[in-house]
Structure formats: C-alpha cells, structure tokens
Amino acid sequence: MSSMFSQIPGIRFGFGHKTALMPESLHPFRASMPEKKQVHGTRICDVTEAGEHCGDADALYTRHSGILLTVLTADCLPVLFSRRDGQRIAVAHAGWRGLIDGILERTAACIARDDDLAHWHAIIGPAAAPCCYEVDEALYARFCQELPYAQSLIAPRPRYLDLAAIARAKLLEMGFASAETTGQCTICTPESDSAAVNHFRYTSFRRNTHRRERNPSHPGIKGRNQYSGLVILP
Template sequence: MDDAWIVPDWPAPATVGAAVSTRQGPGVSAPPYDRLNLGLRSGDDLAAVVTNRAALAQALALPATPLWLRQIHGTAVAEHSAPREDEPEADAAVARGPGKALAILTADCLPVLFTSADGGTIGAAHAGWRGLAAGVLENALARMAVPAADVMAWLGPAIGAPSYEVGDEVRAAFVATDPGAEAAFTPTRPGHALCDLYMLARRKLAAAGVTRVFGGGFDTFRDSRFYSYRRDGAASGRFATVIWTR
C-alpha cells in the first residue's frame, strides 16, 4: 500500500486483513481536518465524513461496511453478528466468520487488533487510559471466546510515552491492581509523569495470557500523518484502525 495506509506487521492468517488510515488518504475534509477524517463527532462536516468512510471502504476493498462504534472510553464490547446501520455504544467489538469488518477511531488513544490463530474470530478495541485501566482489552478477549494462547494482538498508532504526561490519578488507576505497572510511568514534575500506554497494554495482555503481541512504537503526537487530540485540540479529526475477514 502507499503512504495513505499503515499495514500491520504481524503474522495474521491470510484470511485476515488490517490497515490504519492516515490523513493522507483519499478524503475530502477541508482544513483543519484535511483530509481523511473519519470521526462523525469531531466537529467536521458530516457529509464529508460519510464520503470519507465510503472512500476508505473502497480503497481497502473491504468485504462489508465496517461496524463503527460510538466510543465512550468504556469497556462494553459489541458483537458484529449481522449487518446494522446504527453505531452501538461500545469501545470494542468482535466478529466471527468471513465477510466482516471492524473499525476503531482514535486520535492518541491506543487501537488494539486481535485475531484467532485460524482467522475465524477477530476483535478490535479502543484503549484510552480509562478503558485500558478498567478492562476493555480483557472484555474483548472474553467476548472472543478463544483460548488466549490462540490469540495474537497488534498495537496500533497511539501517543508515545515521551509526549504523554498524565496526572497521578492515571498512575494510581493502574498501580492499584498491578503494582508492576509503576514501570510504565516516568516522573516529570510533582503530581505528573510520562505514561507508556504500550507498556501498560502489553502488561494487560500478558496477564490475560496473550503472549503473541506485535506493533507499538508509534507516537501520534509527533507524527503528522495521524490526528492527535492532544496536539490539535478540538479541531482534531479521527483516523481508523480496521480489521476484516476475507
């Protein structure tokens, strides 16, 4: 693929496709959302976003319209069991069988993709710090109903630790249930620390028994290919991390 897309580097089954959109894709959004903004609730023109979503589906040759979610930084998981027009209120989704597509919207939060070893079950999760601490990854894995040893995960573009300063409440939320999570926080000034979302996600996945974890190493704040809410504020669009079954 060209620079409009990031293709996950993971040993997923041949029947599973995945890609991440960038701002450089075939979109029509005007500045400051230029140009492939996919977030309906980002302040962009709604008609432009609908056009962009159709362009994404066409460019990636998706087998079906993705299941888009109304994400609220929670832990609910939707199951894509049949075609639907609405956006369920959830921060993760799973699908079984061929011809399905899932999409996660982010602009600094961590998108996580899952697939079973046989490609029969896929999943996707939106893991901001609140959802990550509360168990959105564990809930997605439970809904997949696949032994953890048969699951692989890919960590998509998120804000990197050097760019992500948080308050003590974030550190406390993780350390309360996992004292070892302290290693993911580097103190900066009183009451604040740099937070490594990738390390925290890997710890969560390892505790759940998922050892085949790929991806990471992005920083949406510093990489202009991606939307970043922390960098751009309310004028930030959303990019999509998509997974599908052929």
C-alpha cells in the same frame, strides 16, 4: 507493519493516518462496518451482520467474513485481534480510562467464550507514546493503585505514560500468544510523505488541544480521527 499479523491467512488489516483516515486496503469493505458510538467504556458487541447497529461500544468481535471491524482513534490505542487461522477477529478502542476500567479484559472474556486465548494474536497501533504523553500525579497514582505493575511503565517526574506497554503487558498476562506494537506516536510522528500537506502523520487530540489553547481559532479534529481495523476476507 506486523510480522505476525502479516502471516495470518484470510484477513486484511490496517491503521489509518491523516492523509488516509481509512487505510486504502480496507476501503472495499467500508459499507459493511457496524454502526457504533465509542464512549471510552468497556462494552463489546458480538457482530453477526454487516452494518449492524451496536449502540455504545468500544470493542467489536465477529466470526463472520466480509464485516469490517474498526475503531476511531486520535491518541488512544487501537488494538486489533485475530485468531491465528484468521477465522475470528476483534478490535478494541483503549485509552487510559479503558485500560483502567477493563476494556481489554472484556474483549478477552468475549474471545474466551469461544476459544483459547493462546490461539490469538494482537497488535497495538499508533497512539500517544511516552515521549509525549505526560500525565499528572493524580492519574499516575490511580494507575499505580489499579494496575500495580504500571508503575514500572511510567517515567519518573515528569510522569510520561506508556499506554502501549501497559496494554501489551495486560494482553500477555491474560494469555494471548503475542502482542505487537507499532511504536509510532500520534502526537509527534512527522509525515514521511513529501507530497503530503500535513506536518504530522497522525491526528492527535492532545496536540490539537494544545494548539487551540494558543489559538482558539485553530480547527478541531471532529471528523478527522483515523480508522484502524481488520476484516475476514469473504
């Protein structure tokens, strides 16, 4: 899943999917998760204790072991961060709003108060990919205005947005040592487990919205977003 993260000592990480919303490797730490409400904003919470009430927050940071940091996603980017020695970690939820408004920059600024970003690695998890994530001309124009380099990362008409590539470009430009991507699309990646009842591997807000437009009785995704996260082992 991640050649770089797999080499970092003393952490455990994972990305959920429809069959296992919370990665099995993270289950033992579930009770330690801080409480937060993701609002597509740019606030990051510096977490100091297990179960901490963080309020509205789309990113978390900690220096403490045994505290599981997670984000919930269903097409947006889950971005995990770790110092190369595994002594500090962070996580961010970044959709197109967050990328434009600066959630990754706010996370980097929080990390940089303690450390040099060159000591940190990032991995970008499953999200809506350019094979499926078509956007309108207005959003394309906004990305080009706010993030000029994004123009080269958006396919010509029809416009297909590459959230992961934009995030990776941001992270490397800010000075992180590495930024990996999983490459899996939450909209179209099929379930690979023949025993699973799901046709698609990931929960997708966009795919679900299209289905509900065709069939209003189709269930929503509330409670079915996947967790992505990491923890410093005690």
